[in-house]
Amino acid sequence: MRIPATTSNLGPGFDVLGMALALYNDIEVSVLPGKGPDQVEIAGEGADRLPRDGRNLVLRAFREALGWKFHHPLRWRMKNRIPLCRGLGSSGAARLGGALAAAALSRTGKDRWPDFVAAACRMEGHPDNVMPAFFGGLCGSYRVDRELRFFRLRRPVGLRAVVCIPELEVPTEKARRVLPKTVPLADAVRTAARLAVLVTAFEQRRYERLAAGMDDVLHQPYRKRLIPGLYEALSAARRAGAHGAALSGSGSAVFALSPTAAAARAGAAMARAFARRGLRSRSLVLDFDYRGAEVR
Structure with missing residues (x-):
């Protein structure tokens, strides 16, 4: 199986919008014959600390999606390229991978695979990473x-995805704990307006609207305390030529969503902004993934 990374929210689309990126976990x-425990091999991201037993997120998702005990031990080989705890869908990819393994090994007809995808969404707690990881695209x-x-939504034309990844982990649970239970009415109205602008920017290919469409007041103002240099990095990307940027x-x-010609420049600008706040980072210029999860 090959599962793509995802970026979610894109600013105001909190727990709603997600986009698949051409960076993959395999x-x-x-x-295996006989009886015994599963065997787990992990290479790449998290290889030094991810559990190699039933606590592994892929194996846990497999068991939960399957709903019954598989009759033989399994050998799992995982090659992780999606960084952990960086907001790029690593947990969603793991849960989707486990759920799709359950669908394949139980010989479930592909017409029922959406049930397994829905199970992965339930485990994840929100669908905005799992759905684009399975279906591809935005x-x-x-x-x-x-x-x-x-x-x-309509495929972007002439744009590249630019991701800047600081050497700082932010677990999703921690990032959700800083969010308020209620928000001011003005912020709710502004979020609805920005999301409408964002959707029409993609549908009409009016990418000059992305800066306004990716503006957010619902979650980024509360999460900035967890990520030094967040707003500086977003501003730097736009000044370097990106149409819009978000956490x-x-x-x-x-x-950031950038014209191809400015993509590397936008990534370098974001990295410099984090460096000024004492954070090392690396930037990647990625294509969008439109195939979604592949099971072979």
């Missing part, structure tokens, strides 16, 4: 009663 699973997710639904998910990575 998961290989095979059935997706919005919402619920009608208990039914999870999604829509795709990637719950951070600590920041994400």
